[in-house]
Amino acid sequence: MMRPGTETELAELLQAARAPLAVRGGGTRGVALAGEGLETGGLSGVRLYEPGALTLVVGAGTPLAEVEALLAEKGQRLAFEPMDHRALLGTGGEPTIGGVVAANVSGPRRVQVGACRDHLLGVRFVSGAGEVVSNGGRVMKNVTGYDLVKLMAGSWGTLGVLTEVSLKVLARPQAEATLVRSGQGVAQAVTDMCRAMGTPYDVSGAGWAGGETRLRVEGLAGSVAYRAGALNAALGGGWDVVEGAESAALWQGLRDAAPFVGQPGAVWKLSVKPTEAPGLLGRLKAVGLDHEALLDWSGGLIWLRVPEEGDAGAAAIRAECATRGGHATLIRAGEALRARVPMFQPRPAPIARLEAGLRAKFDPRGLLNPGLMEGA
Amino acid sequence: MPAPDAAVLSKKPALVARLRKVLPAGAVIDDPAETRAYECDALTAYRCPPLCAVLPSSTEEVAAVLKICHEMGVPVVPRGAGTSLAGGALPTADSVILGVARMNAVLETDYANRFIRVQTGRTNLSVSGAVEADGFFYAPDPSSQLACAIAGNIAMNSGGAHCLKYGVTTNNLLGVTMVTMEGEVIELGGAHLDAAGLDLLGLVCGSEGQLGVVTEATLRIIAKPEGARPVLIGYDSLEVAGQCVSDIIEAGVLPVAIEFMDRPCIRATDAFSGAGYPDCEALLIVEVEGSEAEIAEQLEIITAIARRHDPVELRESGSAEESARIWLGRKSAFGAMGQINDYMCLDGTIPVTELPRVLARIEALSAEYGLDVANVFHAGDGNMHPLILFNANEEGQLELCEALGAEILKLCVEVGGCLTGEHGVGIEKRDLMGHQYRPADLEAQMRVKDVFDGQWLLNPAKVFPLEVSASRRAGGLAPRVA
Numbered sequence: 096m097m098r099p100g101t102e103t104e105l106a107e108l109l110q111a112a113r114a115p116l117a118v119r120g121g122g123t124r125g126v127a128l129a130g131e132g133l134e135t136g137g138l139s140g141v142r143l144y145e146p147g148a149l150t151l152v153v154g155a156g157t158p159l160a161e162v163e164a165l166l167a168e169k170g171q172r173l174a175f176e177p178m179d180h181r182a183l184l185g186t187g188g189e190p191t192i193g194g195v196v197a198a199n200v201s202g203p204r205r206v207q208v209g210a211c212r213d214h215l216l217g218v219r220f221v222s223g224a225g226e227v228v229s230n231g232g233r234v235m236k237n238v239t240g241y242d243l244v245k246l247m248a249g250s251w252g253t254l255g256v257l258t259e260v261s262l263k264v265l266a267r268p269q270a271e272a273t274l275v276r277s278g279q280g281v282a283q284a285v286t287d288m289c290r291a292m293g294t295p296y297d298v299s300g301a302g303w304a305g306g307e308t309r310l311r312v313e314g315l316a317g318s319v320a321y322r323a324g325a326l327n328a329a330l331g332g333g334w335d336v337v338e339g340a341e342s343a344a345l346w347q348g349l350r351d352a353a354p355f356v357g358q359p360g361a362v363w364k365l366s367v368k369p370t371e372a373p374g375l376l377g378r379l380k381a382v383g384l385d386h387e388a389l390l391d392w393s394g395g396l397i398w399l400r401v402p403e404e405g406d407a408g409a410a411a412i413r414a415e416c417a418t419r420g421g422h423a424t425l426i427r428a429g430e431a432l433r434a435r436v437p438m439f440q441p442r443p444a445p446i447a448r449l450e451a452g453l454r455a456k457f458d459p460r461g462l463l464n465p466g467l468m469e470g471a
Numbered sequence: 472m473p474a475p476d477a478a479v480l481s482k483k484p485a486l487v488a489r490l491r492k493v494l495p496a497g498a499v500i501d502d503p504a505e506t507r508a509y510e511c512d513a514l515t516a517y518r519c520p521p522l523c524a525v526l527p528s529s530t531e532e533v534a535a536v537l538k539i540c541h542e543m544g545v546p547v548v549p550r551g552a553g554t555s556l557a558g559g560a561l562p563t564a565d566s567v568i569l570g571v572a573r574m575n576a577v578l579e580t581d582y583a584n585r586f587i588r589v590q591t592g593r594t595n596l597s598v599s600g601a602v603e604a605d606g607f608f609y610a611p612d613p614s615s616q617l618a619c620a621i622a623g624n625i626a627m628n629s630g631g632a633h634c635l636k637y638g639v640t641t642n643n644l645l646g647v648t649m650v651t652m653e654g655e656v657i658e659l660g661g662a663h664l665d666a667a668g669l670d671l672l673g674l675v676c677g678s679e680g681q682l683g684v685v686t687e688a689t690l691r692i693i694a695k696p697e698g699a700r701p702v703l704i705g706y707d708s709l710e711v712a713g714q715c716v717s718d719i720i721e722a723g724v725l726p727v728a729i730e731f732m733d734r735p736c737i738r739a740t741d742a743f744s745g746a747g748y749p750d751c752e753a754l755l756i757v758e759v760e761g762s763e764a765e766i767a768e769q770l771e772i773i774t775a776i777a778r779r780h781d782p783v784e785l786r787e788s789g790s791a792e793e794s795a796r797i798w799l800g801r802k803s804a805f806g807a808m809g810q811i812n813d814y815m816c817l818d819g820t821i822p823v824t825e826l827p828r829v830l831a832r833i834e835a836l837s838a839e840y841g842l843d844v845a846n847v848f849h850a851g852d853g854n855m856h857p858l859i860l861f862n863a864n865e866e867g868q869l870e871l872c873e874a875l876g877a878e879i880l881k882l883c884v885e886v887g888g889c890l891t892g893e894h895g896v897g898i899e900k901r902d903l904m905g906h907q908y909r910p911a912d913l914e915a916q917m918r919v920k921d922v923f924d925g926q927w928l929l930n931p932a933k934v935f936p937l938e939v940s941a942s943r944r945a946g947g948l949a950p951r952v953a
Binding site for chain 2: 145146147148149150169170199201205209210212213222226227228229230232233234235236237238239240241242243244245246248249250253254265266267268269286289290292293294295297314315317318321322325366367368369370392395396420421422424439440442443445446447449450452453456457468470
């Protein structure tokens, strides 16, 4: 395992590399890769934190927990609510902020504030060719040149190894409340969630687990009380209200797909248009794919647990996603299944060609996590 | 701009004939009297009529045009509504202007999934207009929103006054239909979230029409807030006003907008609009949204912070008329400046915490160059808008103004900011890119263009310093297919 301590050291290491490397932050996201390990933990530390400008610049290898603790001291947080994969995947280690960015990990609040990539203001990385590249910066509005920041978010280390990330942070709200209604089927849940997202009450979470629909509002105490009431009324009334830590625990559970922890099977993450969720799940049942589902993002994110047999439903799931517009990522799988099924949804040929073209430019020798994101 | 390629110029008759075959009558404009309508965008100091202009009506027609231009090795400059302040749609004599103005239909509105799909020639404001009656709006609101097209918004990743809460174009763009320079139609993103693979959508947004021509867009729409109300705060010190902005942000309230004007701007706009602004060093307009009670709750926190800094004026709006009056001066700032003088509007961004230092330095530079500078900007996100006043009819003034502008933008970069926050690089800031990025950084960006447009035919002379992109453009401009 290689663990460079500086960006320069990393650049030299990549220039000299001759064989594939498995790039990892904390190694918590359960992707087993061929090649010698390349860990970013040595590239850590807070470079700049300006609460009054809502900006944080940190080394990519900085543990996420350290980042969150620092922000909490000033009453701030990463608004995109990154999930912790460890319990679901049974992995150890410490998630790093670079890992969060590389996988573009966003939680329930994505429907309100956007994804990790929407909060990423700047990056520094070393390309597969060993060149140090900087893009974006530390200001919220920046259209100077191409946005490689977005390209790097979610590129899973296949274009370059992140060394530094600059993020927009936001204030932690005074209060939160969740409207809860149990005994709801998936169709009713999606209808209610979509209606809630279309109200002016600034809903910051809309999910469904175990037949329970959950809608979250956050903000100043008076405002939260008002909006929870108004939302309840808009949905016809009769919803229970859960507040404070109890509300927070509900969302942390959904964020981390907690109901699937310790349960057997492969786990998929599907991204579709919210109103497609009930039809898609119904269709999978109809073709005989046994499953348990959780919904987040108003129904736009489907967590799916299926038996780990054959292709674990890959063909059926991916065909449904492709037809309806969307994609499916294989999040949890044993080694044998991983060998049979690619992690990412195959893309149409012209898109796959562009992606391959970019990889060839940034990592011409194919050193970084080779094969991980290929998909035509 | 680079000298036109004589070989391309000589192909005009053949090119026009081929374009006429794939486009309806009236969609190919090659008469020199008519092509002049496309000689510039809102950066009017630079003009050059194109070889010809085409106005396709569908994605298929765009694809047909690009295929022909690709085969013949002719550069293409995409154009939305032509409101770019950076010269993003400025043609060269050897290029085809591809305007999407005729493609302005709403293709789909979906309130349950909160999106609208439009053709990109549609104007920004009319996107909101299409969903307004049903209680929704499209958040990015550049000040040219009445005229500017979604195509240009995507090309420049446009912002607006309300970005602090709602983000810029890239944060509200879900998907696009794009035609590559080779004439291939591709779909990036859609009504679902996140990319299946690499985030090509994020890469295309803000690429200034250099990677493809975006013909359709899926945009996030949001439920309109119940209400909004501004408060006007005046200070006798720029520094104190800057500190007030930081304190508001740090306090955890997130206003939808924090606008900042300095004395020269306050005076000019007040005289022009009669908004009744106080005559002070710095004026803030802070707007919050929500129900009546929520607005009151937020304004209580904001005015308490403002009072701690001893304002010379603190005016809370008590009615829709008073709100309109508070916004009146700010909204007419550019018009007011245009009345007094010619002006050049910059849009560098700085870390909010650097405001006082940057404003003091701009004042010193203004004195040094002998040109007045008025500042009006989005303080919440650090996006400056220094307006340099000059007289275009006086010889040498434009050059002097550009030199001062360059100094100010370098200053923005020096304090940790950037050259442009929402207008784009275009030709205007092209040659300053070396101040923000090292050669390896620019090389990485140009490699992206190599992948999408190997011959460098799409809007080729923009964004990158000419000498830096020269070899690529030379390779690209030499037609591979005769």
